[in-house]
Amino acid sequence: MTHVRSWRSLLFILLGIAGAPLVAAEPPEARTLELWARSCALCHIDGNAGPPRVGDSDAWQPRLAQGRETLLRHTVEGLNSMPPLGYCMACEREDFLSMIDFMTGGLEGAPMGATP
């Protein structure tokens, strides 16, 4: 019964996402969005009080010009009112890089909250 098998795999995937969000088997995009929504969205979604807004390429352009490594360093170490690690203690280097790519326009145009 192929039916039953596919339902099982679907259930397995759903449980994986719900139960173990930090496990590597999850697609990186979903993990990135989830961590981002939890930690960075707070400030970077509307850009109140200075943070460059997600997907706002004009705001990100001059920052991007510093290079991804500098953006990563500022994320980890903090920069003015940008808190060190952006409040994400569970985030790894790769997560920060994916989130930076996400915010700097890699996914520009994607509706908020949608999986790319």
Ligand code: HEC
């Ligand atoms: C408490 C609010 C706040 C949170 C939470 C936050 N940021 Fe920021 N972020 C800022 C502000 C404010 C700036 C602008 C800093 C400046 O240029 O003075 C900024 C700037 C940045 C920059 C640009 C740094 C540069 O060199 O120009 C990056 C990259 C960034 N944030 C990434 C992140 C990531 C990734 C997260 C989540 C893990 C995050 N931020 C969470 C407030 C926040």
